[in-house]
Amino acid sequence: MIESLSAVTFMTRDMVRAVRFYAALDFEKIYGGESADFTSFRAGTSYLNLALGPDTGELGGWGRAIFYVSDVDAMYARACEAGFIPEFEPRDAAWGERYFHLKDPDGHELSFARPLSSVD
Numbered sequence: 001m002i003e004s005l006s007a008v009t010f011m012t013r014d015m016v017r018a019v020r021f022y023a024a025l026d027f028e029k030i031y032g033g034e035s036a037d038f039t040s041f042r043a044g045t046s047y048l049n050l051a052l053g054p055d056t057g058e059l060g061g062w063g064r065a066i067f068y069v070s071d072v073d074a075m076y077a078r079a080c081e082a083g084f085i086p087e088f089e090p091r092d093a094a095w096g097e098r099y100f101h102l103k104d105p106d107g108h109e110l111s112f113a114r115p116l117s118s119v120d
Contacts, residue, residue, distance in 0.1 A: 001070050006113060007040070007047035009064040015039065018050050031095050040095060064101070064109035072098045075112045092116060 012018040016034045022041050023029060027048060032039030037052040051063075069075045072090045079086055079102055087101040099113035 003068045003070060005046060005065065006068045007043075007049050007066040009049035009051055009066065009111075011053040011063055012050050013053055013055060015050060015052050022048065022050070038095070064111050066099075066111040066113055069112050069114060072100065072112055072114045076100050079112075 010018075015032075015036060019029070019032075019034045019039055027041035027043065030040050030042055030047075032050070039050045041048045041050075047066075049064075049066075076086060076090050084102060087103070090098055090100045092098050096116050097113045098116055099111050102110050102112070104110060
């Protein structure tokens with residue numbers, strides 16, 4: 001069951017510039033920073049994330065919508081049973097979530113996640 005939209009993730013070529021932009025708008029940084037490949041800001045009860053993209057070429061789309069689910073592994077199994085091919089099996093992330101990624105038929109990036117119990 002989908003419980004909520006957790007975060008929106010934007011790709012950036014310049015993490016320093018992007019972090020300074022959101023900090024200037026008074027977003028609270030909770031993970032990462034100017035020298036990180038991934039940074040997360042609090043956005044009310046959700047999050048705005050920045051992911052460092054390649055220096056040249058396409059940034060890989062508009063970003064990623066992240067949905068919190070009650071059971072990441074069950075959602076992964078459901079996606080596989082429906083014939084979809086997730087980018088990788090569910091994994092635990094350093095920032096405290098279990099997650100996997102999946103693209104919709106139009107190439108939009110989706111992530112299904114759940115906070116790890118140690119950060120609840």
